[in-house]
Amino acid sequence: MRRFLLPVLLLSSAAAAQQGPAPGVPTSIEAARQQRPPASPDWVMTIGIAPIVAPVWQGSRDHGFSIFPDLRINYKDTLFLSIPDGLGWNMINQDGWKIGPLAKIRFRRQQDNGGSPFLIAGGSTALQGMGDVGFAGEFGGFAQKSFVGGKLRARAELRQGTGGHDGLIADTNLSWNDRKRDASLLWSAGVRATWASRDFTNAYFGVNAAQSVATGLPVSFTEGGLVSAGVNASLVKPLGRFGKNGAITLFTSYDRLGDVVARSSLIQQRGQRDQFAVGLAYGYRFGL
Numbered sequence: 001m002r003r004f005l006l007p008v009l010l011l012s013s014a015a016a017a018q019q020g021p022a023p024g025v026p027t028s029i030e031a032a033r034q035q036r037p038p039a040s041p042d043w044v045m046t047i048g049i050a051p052i053v054a055p056v057w058q059g060s061r062d063h064g065f066s067i068f069p070d071l072r073i074n075y076k077d078t079l080f081l082s083i084p085d086g087l088g089w090n091m092i093n094q095d096g097w098k099i100g101p102l103a104k105i106r107f108r109r110q111q112d113n114g115g116s117p118f119l120i121a122g123g124s125t126a127l128q129g130m131g132d133v134g135f136a137g138e139f140g141g142f143a144q145k146s147f148v149g150g151k152l153r154a155r156a157e158l159r160q161g162t163g164g165h166d167g168l169i170a171d172t173n174l175s176w177n178d179r180k181r182d183a184s185l186l187w188s189a190g191v192r193a194t195w196a197s198r199d200f201t202n203a204y205f206g207v208n209a210a211q212s213v214a215t216g217l218p219v220s221f222t223e224g225g226l227v228s229a230g231v232n233a234s235l236v237k238p239l240g241r242f243g244k245n246g247a248i249t250l251f252t253s254y255d256r257l258g259d260v261v262a263r264s265s266l267i268q269q270r271g272q273r274d275q276f277a278v279g280l281a282y283g284y285r286f287g288l
Contacts (some may be wrong), residue, residue, distance in 0.1 A: 041287030046072040046194075048246075049284030056114040056124040059205065059257055059271040064115055064122030069244045069285060078092075088142065096146040102139075102157060108164060109133040109204065126270035129214030133203055151177055166199025167224075186236040192255075194237075195227040198222060220265040228275070230255030232280035246284035274287040 048070035056064040074081040081087045087102035109115045111130050113123035140159035146152065157171040175190030201222035202208075212219045232253035239245035257273040267273065 006261070011176035031127045040059060044074045044285060045288055046070070046074075046147070046283050046285040048072075048281055050249075052277060052279035054277035055118065055275050056122060057109055057127065058275070059261065059273075060114060060124050060126065060275075061270070061272040062114070062122065062126065064113075064124070065120050066118045067096050067120050068118050070281065070285075071077050072148070073288075077237035086138075089238055097147075098140060098142075098144040101144045102159065104138045104159060106136040106161070108135050113252065126266075129209075129216075130211050130266070131214075134164040136161045136170060138162075146158060153177065161200060165200050165203035167203065168197040170195040171198055183242070184238065186238070187242050189231070189233040191229075191231050194227045195225060196227045197224040200224075201227065201261050204263060205264040205266055206273035207265050215267060218265045220263075222264055223260050225260035226258030227261055228255040230275070243285065246282060249281040251284070 016132035047207060050066060050068045050070055052066050053063055054066065054168035056062050068083070070083065072080070072085070074080050077093060078090050079088070080090075080120040081250060082106070086102050089100040090098045092098065104270040109116075109127070109132065111127040111132050113125075114127045115123055138161045140157065142155065142157040144155040148152075153173075153175050155173045157169075159169050161167050161169065171192070171194050173190055175188050177186070177188040179186040198221075201224060206222045207215070207217045210221055211217070230253060232251070236247055236249045236250055236252035238247045253276070255275045257267065257275070261267060262270040262273045
């Protein structure tokens with residue numbers, strides 16, 4: 001069922017999106033057969049949609065309403081592709097370890113309304129004069145280790161950006177994932193943090209001389225370090241037996257910006273350190 005988690009899913013881990021449910025405790029061999037989920041095909045696709053209320057841009061004090069599409073393709077427990085999780089390969093997949101290459105995209109930040117291409121309502125004028133930040137590709141790798149029968153997961157990603165920014169980003173996450181015995185309800189909670197080099201922080205939080213003239217903000221250059229740290233949680237309700245009719249996910253997160261970006265004049269005068277988000281998603285999974 002964890003394949004239904006929509007992270008946007010910046011709110012759930014890539015591993016949680018790839019693991020299926022287990023049956024409850026059977027009382028007989030026949031009961032065990034009845035409770036066993038159907039065999040999963042090699043290729044699986046998940047399509048979904050996720051309405052989210054969140055800060056319009058990272059560090060914004062204004063919130064907006066966005067509707068994110070979610071399209072996921074998985075090949076066994078080997079390859080995965082989605083907007084939030086990127087394109088990855090579990091090159092090493094044994095003894096609780098998953099290690100491999102990873103590529104992601106970061107959507108452009110627009111100065112007119114501050115939002116992503118999926119912004120439906122709300123917006124921010126705080127970025128006017130800052131200029132747009134273009135699309136960025138981020139290429140690197142990940143390592144994940146599972147403990148306690150897969151319930152506890154530690155994950156780290158390291159990616160180099162190109163395009164909209166040329167920074168180095170490191171994401172870390174520690175999450176606990178559990179469910180009811182009959183897999184009728186799943187939940188997860190975790191802590192996370194993001195570090196980045198100055199090339200990244202200056203692209204999104206710095207104010208250069210030209211931007212200072214256009215916005216009236218003081219010139220402000222940022223250093224590399226902790227960008228944000230926070231917590232996230234999700235609750236998943238499968239629909240139908242073994243989620244044959246899809247799943248609904250309620251998710252929320254809180255992040256606090258680190259000092260290296262919070263000291264920027266952009267955040268000091270037009271943003272805030274505390275960042276809250278909440279969303280409700282639906283996903284449907286089927287074999288190809």
